[in-house]
Amino acid sequence: MATKTQKKNAFYAQSGGVTAVINASACGVIQTARAHRDRIGKVYAGRNGIIGALTEDLIDTSRESAATIAALRSTPSGAFGSCRYKLKSLETHRREYERLIEVFRAHDIGYFFYNGGGDSADTCYKVSQLSEAMGYPIQAIHVPKTVDNDLPITDCCPGFGSVAKYVAVSALEASFDVRSMAKTSTKVFVLEVMGRHAGWIAAAGGLIEDHGIPVVVLFPEIEFDPQKFLARVDRLVKEHGYVTVVVSEGCHYPDGHFLAEQGSQDAFGHAQLGGAAPVVANMIKDTLGHKFHWAVADYLQRAARHIASKTDVKHAWELGAAAVKLALQGHNAVMPTIDRLSDAPYRYRIGVAPLAKVANVEKFMPRSFIKRDGFGITDKCKAYLKPLIQGEDYPAYKGGMPVYATLKNLPVPRKLPAFELGK
Amino acid sequence: MATKTQKKNAFYAQSGGVTAVINASACGVIQTARAHRDRIGKVYAGRNGIIGALTEDLIDTSRESAATIAALRSTPSGAFGSCRYKLKSLETHRREYERLIEVFRAHDIGYFFYNGGGDSADTCYKVSQLSEAMGYPIQAIHVPKTVDNDLPITDCCPGFGSVAKYVAVSALEASFDVRSMAKTSTKVFVLEVMGRHAGWIAAAGGLIEDHGIPVVVLFPEIEFDPQKFLARVDRLVKEHGYVTVVVSEGCHYPDGHFLAEQGSQDAFGHAQLGGAAPVVANMIKDTLGHKFHWAVADYLQRAARHIASKTDVKHAWELGAAAVKLALQGHNAVMPTIDRLSDAPYRYRIGVAPLAKVANVEKFMPRSFIKRDGFGITDKCKAYLKPLIQGEDYPAYKGGMPVYATLKNLPVPRKLPAFELGK
Missing domain, CATH: 3.40.50.460 (Phosphofructokinase domain)
Incomplete structure (x- = not known):
């Protein structure tokens, strides 16, 4: 766990369909990283998700003010751009994984925070594995995000x-x-x-x-x-x-x-x-x-x-923050989770799951959550859902419209030759 | 204007497609009527709009508490039920208009508040005309409502x-x-x-x-x-x-x-x-x-x-209240209007328009509000629209869900023989 004692930059990317609160996770990541400047240098974000890493199109989030980063908490969508681009198998597309590691190495990135669903948990896991093998260990932490709520282990998914x-x-x-x-x-x-x-x-x-x-x-x-x-x-x-x-x-x-x-x-x-x-x-x-x-x-x-759940926004921010803390604690190839302790009053704690158990596992509705006739939800399901929609967390408004942040998204100077995607 | 000095009951009905704020107009009507108990007896509402009047299916709003009536201000939809039922021409369907007057007479109703769009303004106008002719004068006041914003004279329409x-x-x-x-x-x-x-x-x-x-x-x-x-x-x-x-x-x-x-x-x-x-x-x-x-x-x-405009809610309530005040002032066959005085700061006053000029007139977008290329709106249009979306007016929430009122809607005992619709 050499990375624990060296100062390294961090990379953060948003993956797949965006949500009302994925930027709240970004906010949690960046604010927590900024609170640990002794350990984490800059947070670079991938422009349009993992594609930004592959093409070395990095965004320097340190150029954004504290107020702008705070505003991410109440801004929907992916502030750095997301993408639907799945890294395929390590066997057939090793070149892409190696490129990621090269970019990380070139920009002194020791932490990889990947904010997405099941597919990106898989990518995150592979990056962690390959980086070890390539002798440039990256601490890869997955930050859960999906409106589909289909990630395993965690009680629920932000969004x-x-x-x-x-x-x-x-x-x-x-x-x-x-x-x-x-x-x-x-x-x-x-x-x-x-x-x-x-x-x-x-x-x-x-x-x-x-x-x-x-x-x-x-x-x-x-x-x-x-x-x-x-x-x-x-x-x-x-x-x-x-x-x-x-x-x-x-x-x-x-x-x-x-x-x-x-x-x-x-x-x-x-x-x-x-x-x-x-x-x-x-x-x-x-x-x-x-x-x-x-x-x-x-x-x-x-x-x-505009009608986000306060509970969800809180989860999203906390899981972003937890990802950084897990990295600082030396964790690798893990995902912070919501572990529910009770329904009413709603209590939970932040847990941690190994990515090996998260990647490519879909969590469907348990049959006990669906009424026997198949046309409605059971009391058990209601007890599960109700805490998750609790509370309102309204954005600020100006002139009748919500105030949502649009970042400057200034680029980090490139250091590597160009790379062609999808080869 | 004999009705000015006698105490009469009032009839209120919702017509056509409902809106997020039509109940705020109902709230304005009922609260203002309750503040003038010396002049207005009970407010009866039509169950499912004008059909409730035709079939003598009246709701006694006096059976609802002040708190419930107040809650109408933040409840979407039509609390008494609305309908899509257009009274046709006076010549071919005189029987229906006469039935309305009979029901009003039977329940000592002297005020007819009709909350709707262009079609109902026409009905409202005809009721006023026919009631004069039948020797049972009704003060018919139209309360504007339509998400389509297509009523003439008024600057805008609640909803x-x-x-x-x-x-x-x-x-x-x-x-x-x-x-x-x-x-x-x-x-x-x-x-x-x-x-x-x-x-x-x-x-x-x-x-x-x-x-x-x-x-x-x-x-x-x-x-x-x-x-x-x-x-x-x-x-x-x-x-x-x-x-x-x-x-x-x-x-x-x-x-x-x-x-x-x-x-x-x-x-x-x-x-x-x-x-x-x-x-x-x-x-x-x-x-x-x-x-x-x-x-x-x-x-x-x-x-x-949940995302209603505060300006719109205010308009809706005020026009409901204004309708009652116009009735008490002896007006008949009119509609209270929003008269804009300035865009920024937004100022307006409540005006009044004769129904003869409102009924069956549709107000389209002026060409000057649409960009020359036909694909967007002009600054003039933006200046018109912006005040109308100003302000948020959030409902109360409980357990993560908005608290919307469902009324008791208790019936008024019938006094007349049954009536078959659509003959």
């Missing part, structure tokens, strides 16, 4: 609590709307939310049941059965006069086909989804004849810093 | 400022998101907003230009020209790396066809729209090849009390 709050609040408001209109007009409101494989976000929509709203939730974990679904919608409309449906983008038929596929794929080979809501809404219209409205929240949900 | 704030804030947040992702992933974000004929809501999306975001706005007032539009998107992506498109649901081709029609119609004979965003997004993908995301805000936008 999820805020999207859950957005979905619960928005679904409640829209349900009040459809309840008002149902007598002569809209009887069914369908809200499509994110979640390709795991239904955590859709589950948050189920929280409105406790506010007296008849709601049907469609999870990716439950194979879609049109007949059962339509019967449920019909029953609820007959009982209550209206119904709200929250459908996960990853909801699919038993044969694996998504309710709506756009046919295109992202850089990770995942199908680009969207449009389950109109499919479900039209199915209801055609079969039951009810007038409908549908919404697709898409980026609005994960960017909605 | 619009909040949806404008929602759209501007959401578009800003999502634009930060796409800016983060643009290097390797999404380069175009398309947000579809409401507005069948008038582009006021889409215009609010144009405000994000002042926050450094490259944005294209598509208005119903401007015929859609795919070539010009795609060229603009291409240029902005080349310049900035990404672009946000805000498209009005009413955006249409020169031949009048909407970008997306669902084929169905509502009770007023208006086409039910939705789906312009995926059409626009796929057009960009197919032509320019950019990766996209799209969102359709639908009800979320007009129900979003």
